[in-house]
Every structure is written in structure tokens, then in C-alpha cells.
Amino acid sequence: MEEMIINQSLRQAVAQPSYAEAVSVIEEQIRNKSYRKLREIAEVIPAPDLAAIFGELEDRDEPILFRLLSKEQAAEVFVELEAETRERLIASFTDRELSEILSELYIDDTVDLIEEMPAVVVKRILRSSDPADRRVINQILNYPKQSAGSVMTTEYVRFIEGIDVEAALTHIRRVAIDKETIYTCYVTDKDRHLTGVVTARELLTSELDTPLTDIMERNVLCVNTHDDREEVARVLNKYGLLAMPVVDSEGRLVGIITLDDAIDVISEESEEDFAKMAAITPTETPYLKASALSLFLSRVPWLLLLMLSSTVSGAILSGFEAALPAVLVLFVPMIMGTGGNSGGQSSVTVTRSISLAEVSFSDLPRVFWKELRVGILCGVSLGVVTFAKVMLVDRLMLGDDAITLTVAVAIALSLTVTIIVAKMIGAILPLLAKKIGLDPAVMASPLITTLVDAVSLVLYFLVSRSVLGL
Amino acid sequence: MEEMIINQSLRQAVAQPSYAEAVSVIEEQIRNKSYRKLREIAEVIPAPDLAAIFGELEDRDEPILFRLLSKEQAAEVFVELEAETRERLIASFTDRELSEILSELYIDDTVDLIEEMPAVVVKRILRSSDPADRRVINQILNYPKQSAGSVMTTEYVRFIEGIDVEAALTHIRRVAIDKETIYTCYVTDKDRHLTGVVTARELLTSELDTPLTDIMERNVLCVNTHDDREEVARVLNKYGLLAMPVVDSEGRLVGIITLDDAIDVISEESEEDFAKMAAITPTETPYLKASALSLFLSRVPWLLLLMLSSTVSGAILSGFEAALPAVLVLFVPMIMGTGGNSGGQSSVTVTRSISLAEVSFSDLPRVFWKELRVGILCGVSLGVVTFAKVMLVDRLMLGDDAITLTVAVAIALSLTVTIIVAKMIGAILPLLAKKIGLDPAVMASPLITTLVDAVSLVLYFLVSRSVLGL
Numbered sequence: 001m002e003e004m005i006i007n008q009s010l011r012q013a014v015a016q017p018s019y020a021e022a023v024s025v026i027e028e029q030i031r032n033k034s035y036r037k038l039r040e041i042a043e044v045i046p047a048p049d050l051a052a053i054f055g056e057l058e059d060r061d062e063p064i065l066f067r068l069l070s071k072e073q074a075a076e077v078f079v080e081l082e083a084e085t086r087e088r089l090i091a092s093f094t095d096r097e098l099s100e101i102l103s104e105l106y107i108d109d110t111v112d113l114i115e116e117m118p119a120v121v122v123k124r125i126l127r128s129s130d131p132a133d134r135r136v137i138n139q140i141l142n143y144p145k146q147s148a149g150s151v152m153t154t155e156y157v158r159f160i161e162g163i164d165v166e167a168a169l170t171h172i173r174r175v176a177i178d179k180e181t182i183y184t185c186y187v188t189d190k191d192r193h194l195t196g197v198v199t200a201r202e203l204l205t206s207e208l209d210t211p212l213t214d215i216m217e218r219n220v221l222c223v224n225t226h227d228d229r230e231e232v233a234r235v236l237n238k239y240g241l242l243a244m245p246v247v248d249s250e251g252r253l254v255g256i257i258t259l260d261d262a263i264d265v266i267s268e269e270s271e272e273d274f275a276k277m278a279a280i281t282p283t284e285t286p287y288l289k290a291s292a293l294s295l296f297l298s299r300v301p302w303l304l305l306l307m308l309s310s311t312v313s314g315a316i317l318s319g320f321e322a323a324l325p326a327v328l329v330l331f332v333p334m335i336m337g338t339g340g341n342s343g344g345q346s347s348v349t350v351t352r353s354i355s356l357a358e359v360s361f362s363d364l365p366r367v368f369w370k371e372l373r374v375g376i377l378c379g380v381s382l383g384v385v386t387f388a389k390v391m392l393v394d395r396l397m398l399g400d401d402a403i404t405l406t407v408a409v410a411i412a413l414s415l416t417v418t419i420i421v422a423k424m425i426g427a428i429l430p431l432l433a434k435k436i437g438l439d440p441a442v443m444a445s446p447l448i449t450t451l452v453d454a455v456s457l458v459l460y461f462l463v464s465r466s467v468l469g470l
Numbered sequence: 471m472e473e474m475i476i477n478q479s480l481r482q483a484v485a486q487p488s489y490a491e492a493v494s495v496i497e498e499q500i501r502n503k504s505y506r507k508l509r510e511i512a513e514v515i516p517a518p519d520l521a522a523i524f525g526e527l528e529d530r531d532e533p534i535l536f537r538l539l540s541k542e543q544a545a546e547v548f549v550e551l552e553a554e555t556r557e558r559l560i561a562s563f564t565d566r567e568l569s570e571i572l573s574e575l576y577i578d579d580t581v582d583l584i585e586e587m588p589a590v591v592v593k594r595i596l597r598s599s600d601p602a603d604r605r606v607i608n609q610i611l612n613y614p615k616q617s618a619g620s621v622m623t624t625e626y627v628r629f630i631e632g633i634d635v636e637a638a639l640t641h642i643r644r645v646a647i648d649k650e651t652i653y654t655c656y657v658t659d660k661d662r663h664l665t666g667v668v669t670a671r672e673l674l675t676s677e678l679d680t681p682l683t684d685i686m687e688r689n690v691l692c693v694n695t696h697d698d699r700e701e702v703a704r705v706l707n708k709y710g711l712l713a714m715p716v717v718d719s720e721g722r723l724v725g726i727i728t729l730d731d732a733i734d735v736i737s738e739e740s741e742e743d744f745a746k747m748a749a750i751t752p753t754e755t756p757y758l759k760a761s762a763l764s765l766f767l768s769r770v771p772w773l774l775l776l777m778l779s780s781t782v783s784g785a786i787l788s789g790f791e792a793a794l795p796a797v798l799v800l801f802v803p804m805i806m807g808t809g810g811n812s813g814g815q816s817s818v819t820v821t822r823s824i825s826l827a828e829v830s831f832s833d834l835p836r837v838f839w840k841e842l843r844v845g846i847l848c849g850v851s852l853g854v855v856t857f858a859k860v861m862l863v864d865r866l867m868l869g870d871d872a873i874t875l876t877v878a879v880a881i882a883l884s885l886t887v888t889i890i891v892a893k894m895i896g897a898i899l900p901l902l903a904k905k906i907g908l909d910p911a912v913m914a915s916p917l918i919t920t921l922v923d924a925v926s927l928v929l930y931f932l933v934s935r936s937v938l939g940l
Binding site for chain 1: 514516518639642643646647653674675689691710730733736737744745756758762763770772773777778781788799801802803806807808811812815820833836840843851855856859889920
């Protein structure tokens with residue numbers, strides 16, 4: 001059994017993890033009070049897996065297992081736990097235990113913890129923190145929510161100009177234990193102004209008596225505490241860095257953002273875009289953990305909004321019915337649907353390009369021209385297919401006499417015009433939204449489809465009327 | 471001017487980069503043949519920016535600027551260039567220049583290069599590679615396309631068991647220049663069987679005479695050459711590793727996958743999902759670089775497919791019109807649209823959860839039960855709103871006599887049933903698709919909307935008929 005869990009965590013890391021078996025083994029050991037065996041089992045399970053296992057343990061077993069972990073493992077697991085589990089664990093801790101675990105956490109993880117705990121727990125956390133840490137934590141908490149300052153860590157390796165490689169290596173050896181990364185180190189003057197960056201690779205491959213200033217890179221990419229965290233994450237990733245220094249308005253080094261935090265920011269933002277494009281209010285709770293009520297609340301406002309706006313299309317359709325030959329109604333779902341899909345294609349493409357910083361508002365003319373050509377290509381080709389299909393299938397095969405050549409032309413031409421217009425709307429709205437400070441992803445959502453639905457119907461109405469000479 | 475470009479690359483890394491100015495400065499220097507100045511300018515521009523600048527230079531200026539770069543910078547920039555630019559540059563290289571640049575590239579980058587070049591260029595590349603590299607390249611090219619083997623690099627630091635920290639550090643110093651990372655090093659027995667992993671941090675903080683076996687982690691997460699690269703990337707990210715060892719079927723270390731490559735895989739896969747959900751064939755070309763024709767080709771097959779399938783809805787609607795009171799047609803866009811949106815919410819949520827490995831087929835009963843409750847909550851609340859709206863607005867305010875109490879009930883009840891069914895379809899289809907080996911993201915696309923459209927109409931028809939007693 002034990003063997004099994006270990007193997008699972010070792011070789012089959014790639015397989016879909018199923019924790020049910022591990023959970024039942026662990027609960028059995030707890031019931032048998034075989035704590036030594038339990039510790040041996042837990043020891044070899046990687047922190048993210050152990051955190052997932054905690055998520056499925058019975059509440060009263062959580063503190064028992066947690067107390068058995070080594071200090072380091074406990075901290076690693078704690079960072080990965082769900083908010084509710086952390087809150088329950090903290091409630092079970094003595095003040096001394098809380099202090100101990102906090103002293104093992106990196107500052108940025110403590111800040112994350114504080115941000116998700118209720119006020120009374122936050123007070124206890126701050127009281128149990130080391131006074132120096134407390135000052136830094138409060139400072140980070142003061143940065144705006146989506147800023148670089150709010151996600152940075154202050155535990156980095158800093159050298160003062162003027163030392164050599166040997167001194168740098170000695171310094172690293174002494175402070176490494178408390179630093180989030182030692183692979184990228186920063187060089188500053190005495191007033192903390194950032195002047196260079198040096199990697200562990202360079203330190204390891206240089207002669208010991210080389211002055212740092214000879215090997216450090218002076219051309220340092222850095223960001224400001226108030227820069228947007230999403231853009232910082234993208235820059236970090238773009239330049240292939242393991243960490244990015246954060247400076248204040250005077251160019252003094254105040255923190256770093258590490259690649260793993262940047263990856264989290266990027267995936268979080270992209271999952272938010274997925275949610276918005278599906279007309280859902282983004283949440284961070286994983287799907288299976290979310291309650292039906294919270295899923296309902298994240299979905300129903302959008303459905304309601306879209307439903308009410310779609311009544312406009314209903315009103316148009318009903319006016320339409322009265323004024324035009326009944327046969328045209330048969331093609332309403334096809335024209336509305338194709339218009340919606342065409343607009344959706346453009347809006348998702350443009351929105352993602354905005355998110356990836358590939359496109360900005362100044363590209364509007366290029367986007368317009370590109371989508372116009374794509375719209376004409378799609379519109380004309382689908383128009384031709386529709387004309388052929390209406391004439392061959394609906395008129396000849398199904399023998400619908402109401403479909404005359406003029407009706408077929410009206411349908412095909414309406415479709416062509418609708419596709420072209422839908423593509424223009426889909427491409428331009430996200431750029432305009434971004435320009436006026438709205439979220440382009442919301443524009444790429446069914447909101448565009450709903451708008452395009454109404455526009456499609458009006459175009460169908462107008463084009464048919466003029467082709468049929470009514 | 472020069473000052474400006476440097477500053478841009480330094481401080482304003484976060485700002486939207488605009489390369490137009492840099493491009494015009496560089497082209498001016500080329501025309502003036504001020505090569506020394508040009509080299510000074512290029513020297514301080516980070517590789518990703520310089521690659522973007524290459525993308526906007528005139529073709530004939532590319533080799534001129536490229537030849538001015540230092541060997542290291544040239545290799546860094548080369549890796550970031552667009553495929554066409556690389557092909558043009560290779561055509562301009564002498565065999566000697568090609569050999570030089572290839573010897574600077576990491577093996578995995580050479581493999582990427584080979585995969586995107588036409589056969590004749592590939593031959594030249596292989597001919598110009600070092601014979602030892604060529605053997606490794608051919609081996610990597612033989613792994614299946616989406617496998618861990620195909621994205622791994624063979625340039626990692628490997629220690630043979632039995633040495634101490636001092637010997638390890640000396641080894642690193644000697645080989646670091648050619649290794650993609652030196653921060654995670656691997657320990658094997660004499661037959662290359664992976665037995666442990668040791669980080670540069672541990673080496674730097676341990677006494678020089680410590681045997682490696684005392685500090686190495688024996689509990690090593692590793693993946694097989696044939697594992698799916700997407701799952702490998704996710705595992706690497708989950709466990710917060712900088713690199714993941716890849717072993718063959720006998721447990722021998724054959725390569726590593728580094729975090730930056732894993733990030734690329736993850737973002738590529740998530741952009742593919744965005745495209746599929748918008749009914750677009752995914753491509754890797756950035757939007758502004760893609761020609762109108764290629765955008766057209768990636769979009770039109772899906773539009774055509776969806777258009778043809780929407781004719782089913784048209785046929786249903788037309789049968790509907792003949793059999794039911796005309797007033798009901800007014801609400802068709804609202805019911806179809808809300809059904810589509812409800813199904814879309816569920817399908818996108820479930821599809822992303824599948825992509826993130828949070829949900830698998832075995833969770834089907836949980837997903838079913840969750841969506842059923844969410845569907846009932848959404849369906850009933852929107853049904854109530856619709857009933858109130860139809861009675862108050864359409865009947866009382868607009869005075870539409872055709873809307874009786876029974877009609878309002880028929881509309882509201884149809885909407886409720888449609889939402890519940892749409893949510894079930896949206897949640898279950900992606901899981902079924904995954905189970906039978908299809909792509910769930912395609913299911914989350916307008917395909918589901920089109921299906922739900924037809925189902926909505928049928929439900930509206932059936933429910934109304936039975937409520938109205940026709």
C-alpha cells in the first residue's frame with residue numbers, strides 16, 4: 001500500500017492523480033494511531049499532492065497529519081492548501097505553532113495568506129509574525145491590488161557594489177536559506193539603487209577574485225512597484241528571466257517577482273478570459289470545489305442580461321414577419337447563427353491578441369483592413385454556397401415554390417452582408433473597449449453575439465426588402 | 471535617439487513596445503554604413519525586442535544587422551525570429567556561418583528550427599551540424615510529435631554517483647557554458663539510470679567535502695519520453711520545478727524539459743483552446759502577421775459546417791410556425807439565445823477543467839449532479855423573470871392581446887426546461903468527447919450552441935404544445 005503511494009508520486013507523476021487510495025491509507029493510519037508509519041508515508045509525497053490529500057481528509061484529521069510533517073514540508077504544504085483548510089488549521093494552532101509556520105513562509109506567501117483570511121485571523125497572523133516581517137508585510141499590503149508591488153517578494157539576494165565573486169558566494173551561502181531564489185542576484189549601490197544583475201551561473205563559472213562589477217549585467221530590465229502585475233508577468237516570460245527586479249520611483253530595489261508567480265498570474269488571467277468569453281463571472285475556485293449556488297451566482301446575472309437584450313431581436317423578428325414573405329423566416333436561424341459565429345471568431349482573435357499585447361488600439365486601421373478582407377472572403381464564399389444550396393436543395397429537391405431566384409439572391413446577399421458587418425463589429429468593439437478602459441474579454445463574450453443577432457436581423461430585413469423591391 | 475532605444479528597453483519594459491522608431495534609426499545607420507554605431511545600438515537591445523525589430527526591417531537589411539551581432543547575441547536573437555526571417559537568413563549564410571550559429575544553439579532549439587524549415591534547408595542544417603549533435607537531433611526528431619521526447623533538451627548537467635560537492639562544482643564550472651540549465655543537476659549510476667537530483671542551491675550551501683549522495687534528493691519526479699508534452703508541462707508547473715528529467719523505458723536519463731519550454735507548451739495549448747472555442751482552426755502565426763487568406767482558411771470551414779447544421783433549426787422553426795400561434799415566434803431568439811448561452815457556460819467551464827486536469831471522465835456523475843442543480847436554479851429564476859416580463863411588459867404595457875396567461879406560462883416553462891437541458895448537454899458532451907478521444911475544446915465551441923439551438927426549438931415546440939393543449 002505504502003509502496004503504491006510512493007510509486008504513484010514518483011513515476012506516474014503524469015498520470016491523472018487519484019488521491020482516494022492515499023486518503024484511505026492515511027485515515028486508516030490515523031485511526032490506528034500509527035504516527036511513525038504515517039510520517040514515513042507523508043515524507044515522500046510531494047507538497048502539491050499532499051495538499052490535495054488534505055483537501056479530502058476529514059476536518060478533524062487535518063491537524064493530526066499536519067503536526068507530523070517536518071517544518072519545511074509543513075510550510076511547503078501550507079502554501080498549497082485551500083483557503084478553508086488553512087483557516088481551520090490556523091484555528092487549531094497554538095500561537096507558538098503559528099509563529100513557527102509563519103517564519104518558514106516566504107513574505108509573498110504570507111501576504112497571499114493574509115489577503116484571503118477574515119479580519120480576526122489576519123490580526124492573529126500579524127501578531128504572530130516577526131516584527132521586521134510585519135513591517136514589510138504591511139508595506140506590500142499597501143500596494144494597489146493588481147500591481148507588481150502586491151505580488152513581489154522581498155526575500156532576494158542583494159550585493160553591494162565593490163565586492164568580488166568569492167565574497168558574493170560566501171554571502172549566498174550565509175543567506176540562501178531565507179531567499180526565494182539565489183539564481184538571480186542583484187547589485188545595488190549603498191542607497192539600494194539597482195545597478196546590475198548577476199546570475200549564479202556567472203558566479204559559479206568566474207574566478208573567485210573577479211570583481212562583481214566586471215561580470216554583472218548593467219543593462220537591467222526592471223519594473224516599477226505600480227506597474228500592472230499582468231504586464232510584468234508577460235515581460236518576465238518574454239525575456240526568459242527567472243526573476244524580475246521591482247524598483248520604487250527613485251530606482252531603489254524593493255523586491256523581485258519570480259517566474260513561478262508570473263506563471264500563476266498568466267494562467268489566472270487566461271482562465272479569467274475563458275470565463276468572461278463564456279459570459280461567466282470569473283472565480284478562483286476549481287469547478288468541482290465550487291458549490292452549485294456559487295456557480296449559479298457567477299452565471300445567472302449574465303444570462304439575465306443577455307436574455308433581456310435578446311428581446312430586442314424578438315421585437316425585430318416580429319416586425320419582420322409582418323412585412324416580409326413567410327419563406328424568409330425559415331432562414332433566420334441560419335443567418336443569425338452564422339453572423340454570431342463570424343463575429344465571435346473575430347472578437348476572440350482580437351481579444352486574445354490584445355491580452356497577449358500583440359495588438360493595441362493604434363493597430364485599429366490594420367485590424368479593420370484585415371477583417372474587411374477576411375469578411376469579404378468569408379461572406380462571398382458562404383453567400384455562394386447558400387445560394388447554390390437554397391436553389392438546389394430547397395427549391396429543386398424539396399420543391400418549395402415560394403423560393404424564387406430573387407428570394408435566393410436576397411438570402412445569399414443578406415448572409416454576405418451580415419458576415420462582413422459581423423466581422424467588423426467583432427474586431428473593432430474589443431479595441432474600442434480597451435481604449436475606453438473596459439474589459440475587451442467581456443466584449444468577446446456572448447454580448448457581441450447578442451448584438452450581432454440584432455444587427456443580422458435588421459440587415460436581413462433591409463437587404464431582402466430592397467432585393468425583393470418591397 | 472540611441473539613448474531613447476536604450477531607455478525603452480531598460481525602464482519601460484512594461485510599456486507596449488513600439489519598434490517603429492528603433493527600426494527607422496537602425497535602417498538609417500545601415501544606409502549610412504555606420505556599422506560601429508549600429509553594433510553599439512544593437513548590443514543593448516534584449517534579444518526578444520531585437521527579433522521583433524528584425525521582423526520589421528527590410529529583407530535586404532537583415533543579414534547586415536545580423537552579422538554585426540556578437541556570437542551569443544546572434545544565437546539568442548536567431549531563436550526568437552519568425553520562421554520566414556530565419557529561412558532568409560540561412561539562405562544568406564555561408565556554410566561556415568551556419569555551422570557557427572548552429573554550434574551556439576541548444577539542441578532543442580535546433581530541433582524546433584528543423585521542424586519548421588523546408589526539406590532542402592533541413593539537409594543543409596544537418597550537414598552543417600557537429601556529427602555528435604546530428605545523431606542526437608535525429609534521435610529527438612524520431613519521438614512522436616506531441617511527446618516529452620520531442621521537446622526535451624539533451625544539454626543538462628549529469629553527475630555520476632560517488633563524487634563530492636567540490637567535484638560537482640568543478641564539473642559545473644567546466645561544462646556550464648553548453649548546458650541549458652545548471653540549477654538542477656541530475657545524478658545517475660554508471661549506466662545512466664537516474665538515481666537523484668541536486669540543485670545548485672544545495673551545492674552552493676553545502677560543505678565542499680560532502681558526498682553528493684548525502685544531499686541529493688532520491689525521490690525524483692520524472693517522466694517518460696513518450697508522455698504527452700502538455701501533461702509534462704502541467705506536472706512541471708504543478709510541482710514548481712525548474713526542470714523535469716525525461717527517462718527512457720529502462721529508467722535511463724535521456725534529457726530534460728526546462729520550465730521556459732513548459733510555459734510555452736502551456737500557453738500554446740491554451741491559445742489553441744481559445745481558437746477552437748471560437749470555431750477557428752488554431753495556427754501559431756500572430757494575428758497581425760497572418761495574411762487575410764490564411765485567416766479566411768482557418769475560419770471558413772467551421773462557419774460552413776455550422777451554417778449547414780443550422781439549417782436544421784430553420785426547418786424546425788418553419789414547421790413550428792405552421793403549427794403554433796404566431797405570437798410564440800416573437801420569443802424564439804430569446805429562448806434559442808439563452809439556451810445557447812447556458813450551454814456555452816457549462817461547456818467552457820467543463821472543458822477548461824478537463825484541460826487543467828481538474829476533471830476527468832470518472833467525475834461524470836458529480837458534474838451531472840452539479841449542473842443539474844445549477845440548471846434548475848438558473849432555469850427557474852430566469853423562467854420567473856420571463857413570466858413577469860411577458861405579463862407586465864408584453865401584455866400590460868404593450869397591450870398584446872395574443873399573450874394570455876397560458877401563453878406566458880408556455881414561454882416561461884419552455885425557457886426553464888431549455889436552460890436545464892442546455893446545461894446538461896454543455897457539461898456532458900465535452901466529457902464524452904474526451905472519453906472517446908475527441909477534442910473537448912471543439913465541443914465547447916459553437917458546435918454545442920448549434921446543437922442547443924435545435925434542441926431549444928424542439929423543446930419550445932413540445933412544451934408550448936402541451937401547455938396550450940394543441
